Amino acid sequence: MTESDTDDNFRAFRVRPYLLTGGRTRAAVDLPLEALVRTTESGHASLANQSRERHQIVSLCASPQSVAEISAHLSIHLQVARVLVGDLVQEGLVATHVASTEKTTERPDLRLLEQVLDGLQSL
């Protein structure tokens, strides 16, 4: 194992990560890494009253972003992003396509795979 190997994968916490979530580590809804989050009309209307991170998420998701992207853009941990997004989903300020546990554990069906194949081939 090389030095850069370690640097790549380990980073020290800069802030206590769960401070932003009031200590909660579990999201209100099941959100896969790739779940796309989009700001709703109520979300847009609520912008003025949001705390910094919530404001950032609601602004960012004016165009759909995955949970992983939200985590990356806000420099917050994935689990923290999930909790914050989960709250916003429950409050109706953002919406997400993929919200059911059963659905997200399954592999994409044949019809979806065909669409992916078409998309890749047209790149």
Added chain:
Amino acid sequence: MNASATPIPVKIVVAGGFAVGKSTFVSSISDIDPLTTEAAMTKASEEVDHLGDATGKTSTTVAMDFGRVALSQELVLYLFGTPGQDRFHFMWDELVRGAIGAVVLVDTGRLEACFPAVDYMERAGVPFVVAVNAFDGVLRHHPEDVREALDVPAHVPVLVTDARHRAAVRDTLVGLVRHAMTMATADA
């Protein structure tokens, strides 16, 4: 809000040993500069809903690089690189959940580096292809030799790729999707 305006996300995992070219592979085809998401490494954090402020744990994080490719107006593909080291395998369950499948990148100079990825995907029943990364445009081993060395089952495609080239990366992803379709048909 019009729900149909939000695209459907799909995901492919890019696995393999450390420094085999996963980040290069992702960045060659991504529409955006690859991003990094970090996750806490402690499994314990998932087992408690509330962490006291005095847990005293100095956690470390695992970083995952990923890219995004718009396939159509309705479809977005995310490519997630696996963390290279064995001790991060707990993240792989999360990564492969709902994924189309995985590309296991292989550097023929260090075949053994991809053993854990091949083992994992086989055991987890994740559709995968083995993609031999021809560094410097040089293929040091024939794909069938790689298949034999890795003991990859006959139905798993072993492809040649070049992580630096968009077209080669796209063809590798096409190979994986075709394989996933074959497996989906066989399961049905």
